[in-house]
Amino acid sequence: MIYNTAMADxxxxxxxxxxxxxxxxxxxxxxxxxxxxxxxxxxxxxxYKKSPEFLLEEIAKKILGLKKPNSEFAIGxxxxxxxxxxxxIVKNPPNLPGWGEVRVSEFFKNKFDTYVSLENDAxxxxxxxxxxxxxxxxxxxxxxxxSTGIGGGIIINGKIYRGFMDSAGEFGHQIVLPNGPKCRCxxxxxxxxxxxGYAISRDAISKALVRKSGILYExxxxxxxxxxxxxxxxxxxxxxxxxxxxxxxxxYMGIGISNVITVLSPECVVLGGGLTNQDYIIEEIRNFAxxxxxxxxxxxxxxxxxxLGDDSSLYGSVLNTVDSF
Amino acid sequence: MIYNTAMADxxxxxxxxxxxxxxxxxxxxxxxxxxxxxxxxxxxxxxYKKSPEFLLEEIAKKILGLKKPNSEFAIGxxxxxxxxxxxxIVKNPPNLPGWGEVRVSEFFKNKFDTYVSLENDAxxxxxxxxxxxxxxxxxxxxxxxxSTGIGGGIIINGKIYRGFMDSAGEFGHQIVLPNGPKCRCxxxxxxxxxxxGYAISRDAISKALVRKSGILYExxxxxxxxxxxxxxxxxxxxxxxxxxxxxxxxxYMGIGISNVITVLSPECVVLGGGLTNQDYIIEEIRNFAxxxxxxxxxxxxxxxxxxLGDDSSLYGSVLNTVDSF
Numbered sequence: 001m002i003y004n005t006a007m008a009d010x011x012x013x014x015x016x017x018x019x020x021x022x023x024x025x026x027x028x029x030x031x032x033x034x035x036x037x038x039x040x041x042x043x044x045x046x047x048y049k050k051s052p053e054f055l056l057e058e059i060a061k062k063i064l065g066l067k068k069p070n071s072e073f074a075i076g077x078x079x080x081x082x083x084x085x086x087x088x089i090v091k092n093p094p095n096l097p098g099w100g101e102v103r104v105s106e107f108f109k110n111k112f113d114t115y116v117s118l119e120n121d122a123x124x125x126x127x128x129x130x131x132x133x134x135x136x137x138x139x140x141x142x143x144x145x146x147s148t149g150i151g152g153g154i155i156i157n158g159k160i161y162r163g164f165m166d167s168a169g170e171f172g173h174q175i176v177l178p179n180g181p182k183c184r185c186x187x188x189x190x191x192x193x194x195x196x197g198y199a200i201s202r203d204a205i206s207k208a209l210v211r212k213s214g215i216l217y218e219x220x221x222x223x224x225x226x227x228x229x230x231x232x233x234x235x236x237x238x239x240x241x242x243x244x245x246x247x248x249x250x251x252y253m254g255i256g257i258s259n260v261i262t263v264l265s266p267e268c269v270v271l272g273g274g275l276t277n278q279d280y281i282i283e284e285i286r287n288f289a290x291x292x293x294x295x296x297x298x299x300x301x302x303x304x305x306x307x308l309g310d311d312s313s314l315y316g317s318v319l320n321t322v323d324s325f
Numbered sequence: 326m327i328y329n330t331a332m333a334d335x336x337x338x339x340x341x342x343x344x345x346x347x348x349x350x351x352x353x354x355x356x357x358x359x360x361x362x363x364x365x366x367x368x369x370x371x372x373y374k375k376s377p378e379f380l381l382e383e384i385a386k387k388i389l390g391l392k393k394p395n396s397e398f399a400i401g402x403x404x405x406x407x408x409x410x411x412x413x414i415v416k417n418p419p420n421l422p423g424w425g426e427v428r429v430s431e432f433f434k435n436k437f438d439t440y441v442s443l444e445n446d447a448x449x450x451x452x453x454x455x456x457x458x459x460x461x462x463x464x465x466x467x468x469x470x471x472s473t474g475i476g477g478g479i480i481i482n483g484k485i486y487r488g489f490m491d492s493a494g495e496f497g498h499q500i501v502l503p504n505g506p507k508c509r510c511x512x513x514x515x516x517x518x519x520x521x522g523y524a525i526s527r528d529a530i531s532k533a534l535v536r537k538s539g540i541l542y543e544x545x546x547x548x549x550x551x552x553x554x555x556x557x558x559x560x561x562x563x564x565x566x567x568x569x570x571x572x573x574x575x576x577y578m579g580i581g582i583s584n585v586i587t588v589l590s591p592e593c594v595v596l597g598g599g600l601t602n603q604d605y606i607i608e609e610i611r612n613f614a615x616x617x618x619x620x621x622x623x624x625x626x627x628x629x630x631x632x633l634g635d636d637s638s639l640y641g642s643v644l645n646t647v648d649s650f
Binding site: 140152156161163164167170173174175176177178186187188251252255259260262264267292293294296300301 | 407465477479481486488489490492493494495496498499500501502503508510511512513576577580583584585587588589590591592616617618619620621622625626
């Protein structure tokens with residue numbers, strides 16, 4: 001059964017429920033008819049990591065709590081890819097290890113007997129930034145999520161561009177360092193394997209264990225791991241090794257983003273995800289692109305930070321539902 | 326004045342004139358109402374390289390020879406980018422050194438008082454492959470021209486995707502080798518600087534001059550240069566240096582094409598340009614992509630050779646005109 005075709009008139013819905021399933025956190029929100037977020041609940045996905053059914057039941061409970069009496073709502077879902085958006089299926093997402101193919105749209109359709117749509121989370125975030133965020137009004141726009149992993153979404157002529165079998169926009173898996181480190185996707189030298197939070201953390205741990213001294217090693221001894229945010233902090237405190245690790249990651253980020261600009265020449269590039277909390281990252285990427293992009297009008301292309309932050313995919317899940325009518 | 330808006334009904338034209346301005350050769354053809362090429366003239370562009378006006382006058386003469394009496398025609402032009410397709414202006418194309426901004430649409434409009442459209446040559450070729458060539462029917466499709474330079478065109482949902490200021494699809498200027506050789510665009514390590522006919526020729530000359538012996542050096546002594554085709558020939562005759570040069574160029578070609586597949590996930594990739602005359606190149610690229618593209622459904626994506634060859638942009642110039650009504 002196909003769940004994402006418009007089977008209903010938008011006018012019949014009094015409000016919307018948005019669900020953003022994330023690798024760490026899942027957000028459930030109630031949105032007004034004009035897509036304002038009214039109330040939000042957060043679930044620690046991590047507790048239900050190996051049991052999608054339990055997570056879906058927990059989400060359903062939150063929806064019951066958010067529901068309004070005597071009124072009709074539609075549901076929009078965003079989830080880590082790969083997704084089959086037509087059939088409403090999440091398919092073995094690398095960010096939700098242990099999940100196989102999960103028919104999320106069918107689950108909520110059966111539970112609430114209403115219109116349900118599913119979108120890849122990066123696509124949903126891209127669409128939200130285009131509709132109401134930093135990319136508002138730029139009909140050809142790309143969105144990068146720079147976080148533990150690196151993902152992307154493409155808006156062409158004001159619509160999500162999904163590509164063959166919903167797999168476009170995987171910006172994190174372009175090869176930027178030939179024969180570089182192995183990526184979780186199975187390839188080598190992908191942007192995600194070099195510039196993501198995961199890569200920064202991996203490199204920091206490896207350097208710390210080789211040197212067995214310095215700030216990074218102290219952090220490792222204390223926490224048993226080193227997060228990307230630790231590396232940023234250590235670098236700001238003058239740690240050379242941390243600076244080198246970040247410098248490499250940010251340079252390749254510049255290459256990956258410049259390459260997408262060269263291929264697509266969008267009017268606007270929106271950068272979201274945890275790594276962009278470091279404000280200078282956006283400035284570094286702007287500088288790199290200004291120097292290296294020669295064929296697209298780089299001085300006219302906006303490179304801006306996401307304005308919806310952690311809620312971009314949640315907003316996108318609902319905006320995408322509304323748009324699909 | 327804007328030349329590319331539909332100012333006329335397609336029914337009023339009895340036939341079409343296509344013009345493909347190339348860095349080496351310019352083609353002028355007469356096409357039937359249903360876009361069959363009926364007659365073609367070729368001009369050596371190189372003779373008029375520094376004088377666009379003389380070239381345009383020469384094209385106009387060819388059109389007079391191709392014209393049919395008492396019937397109406399429209400003109401489609403393809404030219405090396407960058408172009409302003411709305412205003413019909415070719416803007417300082419690197420492949421036509423000495424040209425500044427040339428108002429080609431205006432020239433032919435004044436000369437023949439008819440509908441004129443202009444398109445970037447790689448976009449025109451992409452559109453032709455989509456309409457009547459190897460990419461026929463694949464609504465999301467990309468086209469690579471692998472030649473002296475490396476260019477590209479993107480078809481999204483059956484239309485040419487031009488991007489901001491007509492500059493999308495510059496696949497040859499993605500960075501594939503960080504800090505690699507300087508590119509003619511001014512950046513470094515671009516696909517074109519590593520894998521194009523120009524790069525193969527440059528590397529062969531440089532190796533020959535260092536070694537001062539071997540097949541490549543003999544060719545250089547004889548011809549004063551070494552073409553990419555010489556390197557392919559020498560490699561097929563067992564020359565190790567040539568094999569290494571080509572191996573590097575083809576590996577990076579694989580990276581560049583894989584990256585575009587990962588970003589856009591098209592249903593079909595059409596490869597054209599002189600380098601694809603070496604049949605094994607397409608096979609090598611298919612193998613590379615099959616191994617390295619993990620996020621797009623690579624086993625279902627067609628990677629095929631252009632079926633229109635040298636005439637792809639010429640066909641595209643006319644098909645684009647027809648499509649613009």
